Amino acid sequence: MTDRTTAEHVIARTRLxxxxxxxxxxxxxxxxxVHARGQIRWVVSPATTTxxxxxxxxxxxxxxxxxxxSATDTTLLIHPHVLADFLDFxxxxxxxxxxxxxLGLEGVLQVASFHPGYQFAGTDADDIANATNRxxxxxxxxxxxxxxxxxxxxxxxxxxxxxxxIATLRRLxxxxxARLMDDxxx
Numbered sequence: 001m002t003d004r005t006t007a008e009h010v011i012a013r014t015r016l017x018x019x020x021x022x023x024x025x026x027x028x029x030x031x032x033x034v035h036a037r038g039q040i041r042w043v044v045s046p047a048t049t050t051x052x053x054x055x056x057x058x059x060x061x062x063x064x065x066x067x068x069x070s071a072t073d074t075t076l077l078i079h080p081h082v083l084a085d086f087l088d089f090x091x092x093x094x095x096x097x098x099x100x101x102x103l104g105l106e107g108v109l110q111v112a113s114f115h116p117g118y119q120f121a122g123t124d125a126d127d128i129a130n131a132t133n134r135x136x137x138x139x140x141x142x143x144x145x146x147x148x149x150x151x152x153x154x155x156x157x158x159x160x161x162x163x164x165x166i167a168t169l170r171r172l173x174x175x176x177x178a179r180l181m182d183d184x185x186x
Contacts, residue, residue, distance in 0.1 A: 005080050005081070007044040010044045010078055010080050010136075010137055011042045011044060011078070013136040013137070013183065014042070014076060014078055014135065014136055014137060014139065015042070016136075016181075016183070017135055017136050017181065018031065018035060018040075018076075019035070020180050020181070021131075021180060021181065023035060024180070025165075025168050025169075025172070025180075026164075026168070027132055027165050027168070028161075029151075029155060029161065030147075030148075030151040030155070034073045034074055034147075037073075039069075039070075039071065039072055039073035039074065040072075040073070040074055040075070040076060041060075041063075041064070041067075041072045041074070041075040041076070042075075042076055042078070043056075043060055043075060043076065043077050043078065044078045044079075044080070045077060045078065045079040045081075045082075046081065047079055047081060047082050048081045048082055049082060050082060050083065050088075050092055050095070052082070053079050053082050053083065053092070054092075054095055054096075054099060056077065056079070057077060057096055057099050057111075057140060058099050058102075058103065060075050060077050060142055061099060061100060061103055061105055061109055061142060062103065063075070064109060064142050064144070065103070065105055065108060065109060069144060069146070069147065073144060073147050074141065074142060074143050074144065074147070075141070075142040076139055076140075076141055076142075077139065077140040077141075077142060078135075078137050078138070078139045079137065079138050079139070079140070080137040080138070082138070083115075083138045084116075084138065085117075086115050086116075086117035086118060086119060089113070089115050089117075089138050090113075090115075093111070093113055096111045096113075096140060097111065107145055108144070108145055108146075109142055109143065109144060109145065110142075110143050110145055110148070111140050111141065111142055111143075112140075112141040112143060113133065113139070113140060113141070114133050114134065114135035114138070114139040114141060115133065115134065115135065115138045115139070116134055116135060116136060116137065116138070117134070118130050118131075118132075118133035118134045118135075120133075126174070128169045128170055128172070128173060128174055128177060129165075129166045129169060129170070131169050131177050132162070132165045132166065132169060136181070
C-alpha cells in the first residue's frame with residue numbers, strides 16, 4: 001500500500017468525511033450519536049477483486065450480526081482498491097444484497113452505499129445533490145435494521161431528510177463541498 005492507501009490514512013480520510021459532511025452538514029441526523037459513542041467499526045478491506053470484497057463483506061456481516069449492539073452498532077467497510085468505477089460499484093450492490101439474504105440476515109442488517117463518484121439516477125454527474133452519497137473511497141455501510149427503526153421512529157418526518165440534504169448541498173455548492181472535503185484540518 002502507498003502512504004495514501006494505508007488503512008490508517010483511509011480511515012482518517014473517511015472519518016474526516018463523516019465528521020465534516022455527514023455529521024457536520026447533518027446529512028444523516030442519526031450518525032452523530034453512534035460516532036460520539038464510538039460504536040462505529042472501521043474496516044479497510046485490502047480486496048482487489050469483487051470476489052475478495054464479497055468475502056470481506058460476508059465476514060463483516062457475520063461479525064456485526066454477532067456483535068453487541070451497545071459496543072458496535074454499525075460498520076463502514078471501506079474498499080479503496082476495488083470498484084473504483086461507480087457503475088461497477090452500483091452493479092456490485094446486487095451481490096451485497098444477495099449476501100445479506102444468503103446469510104439469513106434480511107430484516108437484521110442492511111447495506112447502504114457511498115462512493116466518490118456516486119450518481120443518483122436521472123442526475124448529471126456534476127449535480128451537487130450526488131454529494132449526499134459521495135465518500136472519499138468506495139464504502140459499504142452495514143447497518144442494523146433495529147437501529148434504523150429506532151432512529152426513524154424518533155425523528156419527525158424522516159422522509160424530509162433527503163430533500164433537506166439536497167437543499168443544504170445546493171447552498172454549499174461545488175466549491176464549498178471541495179473546501180469542506182479538503183484533507184487539511186479546518
